[in-house]
Amino acid sequence: KNEVEQSPQNLTAQEGEFITINCSYSVGISALHWLQQHPGGGIVSLFMLSSGKKKHGRLIATINIQEKHSSLHITASHPRDSAVYICAVTPGYGNKLVFGAGTILRVKS
């Protein structure tokens, strides 16, 4: 079993829809990261969380430490949100990120 599991693997949405991507992890962590990778390959750090909730524009990230679960929400989705969204954790036992497999999001106009 992977230490970081994401769902769904693939997601297709219509423009304007509310989108949720889930991430579960099985190890103790010091932080959880949400990353966005566009088709050109560049990776952008969207959020780093250790508790609670963060919001940036139309993106919201939440984490529940007790349940070892995080969600990334996109409100009013747009085709430019189409990308791979990756959940990663910094385990409590080390410095290296452990990555989920990623969620491929496609938003259709």
Next chain:
Amino acid sequence: SAVISQKPSRDICQRGTSLTIQCQVDSQVTMMFWYRQQPGQSLTLIATANQGSEATYESGFVIDKFPISRPNLTFSTLTVSNMSPEDSSIYLCSVRGLAGGETQYFGPGTRLLVL
């Protein structure tokens, strides 16, 4: 935030040759990492670049194949040696520990195709 540049951005190489990828950060960082991303796959950590000492390699990666240098807190190189088509990947530099922060930043990547 950190601005990371990588050179080259892409290259096409012949098998048996070597390529050195440079990673430059606009400020000093604590940790520098090198990742590989094969087509359709997630990121795989190659090694952690340590300033002033040998890099720490992950299982399956060895110094002879992927020598790494990190002469200071803002610069690192990764060499892909004796390349084969299986080395065709995106290679990404990543940093953490900017001013003590824990956000991890990624470079734009180097797309390598080995013929």
